[in-house]
Amino acid sequence: MTTQVHEIVARPRPADAASLAAWTIAAQVVDPEIPVLTIEDLGVLRSVNVTSDAVAVTLTPTYSGCPAMDAMRDDVLGVLTTAGYQNVSVRLVLSPAWTTDWMSEIGKAKLREYGIAAPTGHATVRSSGPAGPISLKMAVKCPRCSSLNTRELAHFGSTSCKSLYECRDCLEPFDYFKVL
Template sequence: MAGPAASGGDVVTGAGFAVRPARAGVADTVVAGAVGPVAGESPRRRAWAAAAAVVDPEVPVLTIADLGVLRSVEVSDDGAVRVAITPTYSGCPAVETIRDDVVDALRREGFAEVRVDLVLSPAWTTDGISEDGRRKLREYGIAPPTGRSRFGEARPRGPVPVEISVPCPRCGSLDTRELSRFGSTACKALYECRACSEPFDHFKVH
């Protein structure tokens, strides 16, 4: 559900991203959280579908749309495409690969002029991972993030919060423990399941 209008005429989409009204020369914009694209319906929807299908090089079971890395896709009146992406963390080594893959995907779709912008604010959080993306992670053997990010919010006063147990994506047991704060990538932690003795990655909440 779309949130309230932001200051200055901006609108807040269902994914929580502020998007300014269409600029002169911009025919159409698709933003994260908008209604899904329909192939062939319009240039913007074809562009969104092509960019959204790009897979994350570090977690190939997810697309950049599943992950919430894809922020928006604009198509100008002259057919030029401008894409906004946000890395999962500053300095992510996969950013250049994602940028190149988005450009290649859009050019294969027939868009000759493509620009990919790196947007660092608002920062990416695990809240951006879609429900379908979380399902794919579990099926792939990676525990999706538990709870919601508190990025940018003041830390509440009161009792120390209790950490939520991370369920094993293989057997579902809650009898798990963290082995290392960093797993196969910086945004994941390495866990072990005491029930089935299998190690697994867990997407950290951030």
């Protein structure tokens, strides 16, 4: 059950009931650019800790410059204060760096249903040394017709996290959530 292991490693839910309740509320916040994905699906929500007089939430930014992070942070504050929590603080923590490997299987399924191809394979940072101009890539499956006969049109797409593909069978262009 690799999925379970993945989820335990990437998104440990709080053990205590008070923190878990706040987590459940914070986990409703969605990515403003991809509103089918919650911050829990994305693996952006890392911890929620409720003490007697405060709530501390930790998020991990996706891309360094992603403007959606500000919206997600504000939305976490919003839902928790609306739910009656006082003294809510949100920290953005860079380390360990966010990776698409943290996206849940549920999240990937939602992405496909939404028309965005989910990240294929696992993130690796190419080691230092000679940069091969051609990098080996796994085929990206068309979210519309499931064909693997697709090609990248542009590596940088409508947001930092996506690249633009087209399907050579159904001829539709589509976004691909690229591996990071």
